[in-house]
Amino acid sequence: MPRYEALKGLYDIEKTIGCGGFAKVKLATHVLTGGKVAIKIMEKSCLGKDLHRVKLELNALKNLFHAHICKLYQVLETETHFFIVTEYCSGGELFDHIVERNRLSEQQSRKFFREILSAVAYLHSLGYAHRDLKPENILLSGDQSLKLIDFGLCAKPDGGIQSPLTTSCGSPAYAAPELVMGKPYCGGEADVWSMGVLLYALLTGSLPFDDDKIDSLYKKILSGKYYEPLYLSKASRDFIKLMLQVDPKKRLTIDALLSHSWITVNGLLEPVEYKPETNMIKDMECVKLMASHQRVPVEKLWEDLKKWKYDYNTATYLMLCFRKELGVSLRLNVNR
Numbered sequence: 001m002p003r004y005e006a007l008k009g010l011y012d013i014e015k016t017i018g019c020g021g022f023a024k025v026k027l028a029t030h031v032l033t034g035g036k037v038a039i040k041i042m043e044k045s046c047l048g049k050d051l052h053r054v055k056l057e058l059n060a061l062k063n064l065f066h067a068h069i070c071k072l073y074q075v076l077e078t079e080t081h082f083f084i085v086t087e088y089c090s091g092g093e094l095f096d097h098i099v100e101r102n103r104l105s106e107q108q109s110r111k112f113f114r115e116i117l118s119a120v121a122y123l124h125s126l127g128y129a130h131r132d133l134k135p136e137n138i139l140l141s142g143d144q145s146l147k148l149i150d151f152g153l154c155a156k157p158d159g160g161i162q163s164p165l166t167t168s169c170g171s172p173a174y175a176a177p178e179l180v181m182g183k184p185y186c187g188g189e190a191d192v193w194s195m196g197v198l199l200y201a202l203l204t205g206s207l208p209f210d211d212d213k214i215d216s217l218y219k220k221i222l223s224g225k226y227y228e229p230l231y232l233s234k235a236s237r238d239f240i241k242l243m244l245q246v247d248p249k250k251r252l253t254i255d256a257l258l259s260h261s262w263i264t265v266n267g268l269l270e271p272v273e274y275k276p277e278t279n280m281i282k283d284m285e286c287v288k289l290m291a292s293h294q295r296v297p298v299e300k301l302w303e304d305l306k307k308w309k310y311d312y313n314t315a316t317y318l319m320l321c322f323r324k325e326l327g328v329s330l331r332l333n334v335n336r
């Protein structure tokens, strides 16, 4: 296994847990806390035009704090590599979770869809569109909650989420008709279409629009016609149809999704919240533990942490906050 000098003493690399195009993802241990992390490793010489995607992803991830978005811990850059350290999601990809079960029940699909909806509504509230929503980019954490990853295609147009985008990107089977036609499109509306495809995949274990030939696939997407299995409830069929509207202006908005009757089971559940409640912004118990370990004044360390530099201090602080939220004892390896 190649040794990455930049990680020496900070993270112990264990095994590869994912590969995608220009990156490989390794499971590693954060040395100071013993906690597990995922490290996305990219060799700059292999990035080419994808360098832009890495910078997009980093700029997005640094601003995102949400229970269902894979948390960024640290960014390391050397002459030859980028290392993106994130929380570790031990449950693997949602894609595999669906395949193993053939398809999910309406209740399980609703639980997962509510979490994805919360993450996407949060992204949109900050002016970002994800643009590559699919089960391969959604992971399960140890407690079976969902975490969105891969922000390499996300966009934050200057004029806000409603202003038009022109880059055609994402995975064809999840791509909205307006994107497929190469017309200027609104990232938020295209994300809602992809969420409709995603919900169909959760409930049926298959894709509404699928074909080996790309031009046949595009024709099916543009037709907006897809097979509705008889086992789908009327409520599920109606809800999916509201997202898979070929005309983006007829498509349900993300705000309307939050309180839709399928989401709340006709009022049985609360509408989906997307504003994150987290004490991760300031947890002085974690700061005090780090300050005593480093033998520095608490206020001095907090002044440094408040800058969110995404250095090893940020990673250690966030690891401690996550472990505290899980009820795990807070400790730092003193001999490090």
Ligand SMILES: [NH3+]CCCOc1cc(-c2cn[nH]c2)ccc1C(=O)Nc1ccccc1
Pocket: 017, 018, 019, 020, 021, 022, 023, 024, 025, 037, 038, 040, 070, 086, 087, 088, 089, 090, 093, 136, 137, 139, 149, 150, 151, 152
């Ligand atoms: N389809 C996902 C493969 C694994 O990829 C990841 C896993 C984790 C992960 C695993 N456990 N916890 C977090 C965190 C990030 C990624 C990721 O961004 N992968 C990727 C995306 C685009 C291009 C190349 C690679």
